[in-house]
Amino acid sequence: xxxxxxxxxxxxxxxxxxxxxxxxxxxxxxxxxxxxxxxxxxxxxxxxxxxxxxxxxxxxxxxxxxxxxxxxx
Numbered sequence: 001x002x003x004x005x006x007x008x009x010x011x012x013x014x015x016x017x018x019x020x021x022x023x024x025x026x027x028x029x030x031x032x033x034x035x036x037x038x039x040x041x042x043x044x045x046x047x048x049x050x051x052x053x054x055x056x057x058x059x060x061x062x063x064x065x066x067x068x069x070x071x072x073x
Contacts, residue, residue: 001061001066002061003060003061004060004061004062005056005060005062005065009057009060009062009073010057010058012057013053013056013057014053014057014058016057017052017053017055017056018050018054019050020049020050021046021054023050024042024045024046024047025043028043028044030043
């Protein structure tokens, strides 16, 4: 995979991934402490998507740009 985003895009993806992952872990904690049983699925999705965004930011590659779409950042 070739680098297709600049430094500002990488930073945005790293921060966005960290925030999404924190939301996922908060949902996971809510589920663990007796929250509704459905809250496990958004928690797993947020943790997975957060990890993907962090990986994108780390290696400097954007999946949306790789599909041919232009993103402003």
